[in-house]
Amino acid sequence: MNLASKTNFYAGLLFAGIGLAALVLGRGYAMGTAARMGPGYFPTLLAGLLLVLGLVIGVRAFWQEGPQPRPFKPMPLVVMTVSVVLFALLVDRLGIAVATVILTVGARLAAPQRRWLEVVLLALALSAAAVVIFGYGLGIPFVLWPF
Template sequence: MASLIRHPKDFWTGIIFVCFGLAAVYIGQDYQMGTAGRMGPAYFPTILGTLLALIGAAAVIRGLIRPGEAIGKFHLKNLALVLAAVILFGVLMRGAGLVPAVLAVVLVSAYASPKFSWGPTLLIAAGLAVFSVLVFVKLLGLPLPILGPWLGF
């Protein structure tokens, strides 16, 4: 018996997008919407959530129409490494500062890749750290510590 889902990757990706999009719209209902010229706190999550849900609906429909490959093996170790990198960024941001936090998130999350190599990863991490300092601290003026109190600064 043939399955109704012809492209499982697109279908389940679409379902996840629809769920996250509708959750953002639902959560945004408790806040004031505002207008396009004077946005309230609900404006961004509502618009973005709606767009995400529409993209997800398109992916679900495409998963029902277009044939495709099955979902591959679920790599739990890689998922745990990426999640740990995000949590580590949050922990390091306040105490160690922006540069160590960016270096840590790039190095730990890159280690999840089967193509991981120290040389290119260190170059990317250093480049992203410099880019983050330039954009967020210098250009946008956000009060982020470049190096935090844990490092004696």
């Protein structure tokens, strides 16, 4: 394919895809009339608009110059997201103290140049801060400890 702007092509694809998905998901919502709009009226309007905009942006990318792709390393994205999701899944089971350690170690794995002692110390410090400040101090009803 001869694209003038890969970035814009993918952006168009993303918008069109989300628009299409919203149209499909929302096909059962009652439309109503302009005077008495049903729950489907506004979202369907927007989803259709998004689909059209996405197609225009994507097609235009074939000849109109635009930005070229930014460098993308998938690892930080994956590692960081996994550690946040793990935190979410574990915080109610294992407690904030352990979940914070997992989150911090995971977050540090996402970046290059790490010294393990430093990572462990940071994880313990943040974990202690989370328990003391947010748990006892602000009284957010966390599970604090795994036991």
